[in-house]
Amino acid sequence: MATVSMTVNGQAVSGEVEGRTLLVQFLRENLNLTGTHVGCDTSQCGACVVHVDGDSMKSCTMLALEAEGADVTTIEGLAKGGEMHPMQKAFQDNHGLQCGFCTPGMVMSAIDLVAKNPNPDEATIREQLEGNICRCTGYHNIVKAVQQAAKGG
Amino acid sequence: MYDFNFHSASSAHDAAAKLAASDDGSVMAGGQTLIPVLKQRLANPSDVISLAGAGLSGITKNGDGVTIGATTTHAAVAGSGDVPAALRSVAEGIGDAQVRNRGTLGGSIANNDPAADYPAALLGLGATITTNQRDIAADDFFTGLFETALNDGEIIKSVTFPNATKAAYAKFPNPASRFAMVGVFVAQAADGVRVAVTGATDCAHRGPKLEAALSANWSASALDGITIPADHLNSDIHGSAEYRANLVIVMAKRAVEAAG
Numbered sequence: 001m002a003t004v005s006m007t008v009n010g011q012a013v014s015g016e017v018e019g020r021t022l023l024v025q026f027l028r029e030n031l032n033l034t035g036t037h038v039g040c041d042t043s044q045c046g047a048c049v050v051h052v053d054g055d056s057m058k059s060c061t062m063l064a065l066e067a068e069g070a071d072v073t074t075i076e077g078l079a080k081g082g083e084m085h086p087m088q089k090a091f092q093d094n095h096g097l098q099c100g101f102c103t104p105g106m107v108m109s110a111i112d113l114v115a116k117n118p119n120p121d122e123a124t125i126r127e128q129l130e131g132n133i134c135r136c137t138g139y140h141n142i143v144k145a146v147q148q149a150a151k152g153g
Numbered sequence: 154m155y156d157f158n159f160h161s162a163s164s165a166h167d168a169a170a171k172l173a174a175s176d177d178g179s180v181m182a183g184g185q186t187l188i189p190v191l192k193q194r195l196a197n198p199s200d201v202i203s204l205a206g207a208g209l210s211g212i213t214k215n216g217d218g219v220t221i222g223a224t225t226t227h228a229a230v231a232g233s234g235d236v237p238a239a240l241r242s243v244a245e246g247i248g249d250a251q252v253r254n255r256g257t258l259g260g261s262i263a264n265n266d267p268a269a270d271y272p273a274a275l276l277g278l279g280a281t282i283t284t285n286q287r288d289i290a291a292d293d294f295f296t297g298l299f300e301t302a303l304n305d306g307e308i309i310k311s312v313t314f315p316n317a318t319k320a321a322y323a324k325f326p327n328p329a330s331r332f333a334m335v336g337v338f339v340a341q342a343a344d345g346v347r348v349a350v351t352g353a354t355d356c357a358h359r360g361p362k363l364e365a366a367l368s369a370n371w372s373a374s375a376l377d378g379i380t381i382p383a384d385h386l387n388s389d390i391h392g393s394a395e396y397r398a399n400l401v402i403v404m405a406k407r408a409v410e411a412a413g
C-alpha cells in the first residue's frame with residue numbers, strides 16, 4: 001500500500017491505495033464520490049470522465065497514484081452554492097438525459113470541450129464527444145444542451 | 154489486474170535504473186494501452202514505472218524539422234502550431250478526446266499496434282527515434298506485430314520528424330474503436346516520396362509500388378490501376394483482406410489529394 005494525496009473538488013484528500021487502484025476506485029470507494037460512474041471499465045464509454053488538472057480523462061484508465069498532487073474535479077464539484085453548473089442546467093433544460101448513467105461523464109467531457117472550443121458547431125460537438133457513449137438519448141438532446149451551454153446557458 | 158509496485162521516474166536515466174532494479178518491470182506513459190492490458194491480465198509486471206515526471210514531454214521546432222518528446226500527449230501534438238499540419242491531423246484523429254489527453258507518442262510507437270496511426274507518420278516522414286541508448290531510423294523500428302527494434306530496458310526519449318515539402322494522412326477509422334482500418338501517410342519527404350500504410354498488415358510498412366508511381370507523377374490518378382495483393386493483409390470481422398487491399402489505394406489517393 002502507498003499513500004496518495006491530491007485535491008478533489010477543492011479539498012485536499014489522501015488515502016491508502018495499492019499500485020493497481022484506479023483513480024475511479026479511489027474516488028468512489030475511498031472518497032464515496034459515487035457520481036463518477038463505471039460503465040465499461042475498458043476505456044470505451046466515458047461514464048468515468050473527470051477533470052485532472054483541467055483536462056477531461058477517463059478515470060478508469062488512470063491509476064490513483066498517477067494523480068498524486070493533481071487537481072481533480074468530479075461531477076460533485078460542479079454545482080456552486082446549490083446552483084447547478086450551466087452545463088448541468090443545459091442538460092436539464094434540453095432533456096439531455098434519460099436514465100442518467102452516462103450523464104456525469106457526458107457533462108465533464110462537454111465542459112472540457114466548450115473550454116477548448118468556445119463556439120463549437122454540431123460536428124465538433126459530436127466529434128469531441130466520441131469518447132462518451134449514451135444508450136438512451138440518441139445524442140440529439142445532448143448536442144442541443146452543449147450548444148446552449150456554449151452560448152452562455 | 155494483478156497488483157504491482159508503482160514508481161515515478163524523474164528522468165529517462167532514472168526510469169532505466171528503476172527498470173533494471175525491478176524483477177520484471179514495465180514503464181508506463183499515458184497508460185491508455187498498458188492499463189487495459191493489465192486489466193485483462195495479459196501482462197503481470199512486478200513494477201510499473203511512470204514516465205510522466207521524467208521530463209520527456211515537449212515540442213521543439215528548428216529549421217530542419219520538429220522534435221517531439223516521448224511523453225507528449227496526442228492532444229498537445231494536435232494543438233501545437235509548431236507541428237506540421239499533416240502530423241497534427243494524425244494526432245487529432247487518434248481515439249477520442251480523453252484518450253488524446255493522456256496517450257503519448259512514445260507509448261503509441263513502443264506498443265506498435267497493427268492499426269496505430271503514428272507508425273505511419275514516422276515511416277511516411279522518415280523520422281528518427283532517439284532512445285536512452287541510440288538513434289533508430291523509423292524504417293528500422295517497426296519490426297512486426299507489437300514488435301519494435303527496442304531492446305529490453307530501452308526507453309524512447311523523443312522523435313525527430315524532418316520537414317516535408319508536402320504531406321498528408323488519410324485514415325478510414327474503424328467505426329467502433331476509431332483505430333485505423335487502413336491509414337495511409339504520403340509525403341514528398343527530405344529523401345524523396347514516401348508512402349506508409351497502417352492497419353493493413355501486422356504492422357505499419359512502406360508501399361514501394363505506390364512510392365514508385367507517385368515519384369513518377371504526384372497525383373491521385375497515378376495510382377489508378379495499381380492493385381495490392383490481398384494475400385498477407387489483415388482479415389477480421391471489421392473487413393476482409395480484399396476490402397483492406399482496396400482501402401489502401403482509396404486512402405492513398407485521398408492522402409495525395411489532401412497533400413495537394
Ligand SMILES: Cc1cc2nc3c(=O)[nH]c(=O)nc-3n(C[C@H](O)[C@H](O)[C@H](O)COP(=O)(O)OP(=O)(O)OC[C@H]3O[C@@H](n4cnc5c(N)ncnc54)[C@H](O)[C@@H]3O)c2cc1C
Pocket residue numbers: 043044179180181182183184185186187188204223224246247248249252255256257258259260261262263264266268269270271307308309310330331332333
Ligand atoms: C478507446 C481508445 C481508442 C484508441 N484509439 C486509437 C487510435 O485510433 N489510433 C491509435 O493509434 N491509437 C489509439 N489508441 C491507443 C492510444 O493512442 C494509446 O495512447 C497509445 O497506443 C499508447 O500510448 P500511452 O502513452 O498510453 O502508452 P502506455 O499505455 O503507457 O504504454 C504502452 C506501451 O509502451 C511502452 N512505453 C510507453 N512509453 C515508452 C517509452 N517512452 N519508451 C519505451 N517504451 C514505452 C509501455 O511500457 C507499454 O508497453 C486508443 C486507445 C484507447 C483506450
Ligand code: FES
Pocket residue numbers: 037038039040041042043044045046047048049058059060061
Ligand atoms: S468506465 Fe471508463 S471509459 Fe467506460
Ligand code: FES
Pocket residue numbers: 096097098099100101102103133134135136137
Ligand atoms: S441517459 Fe442513459 S446512457 Fe445516456
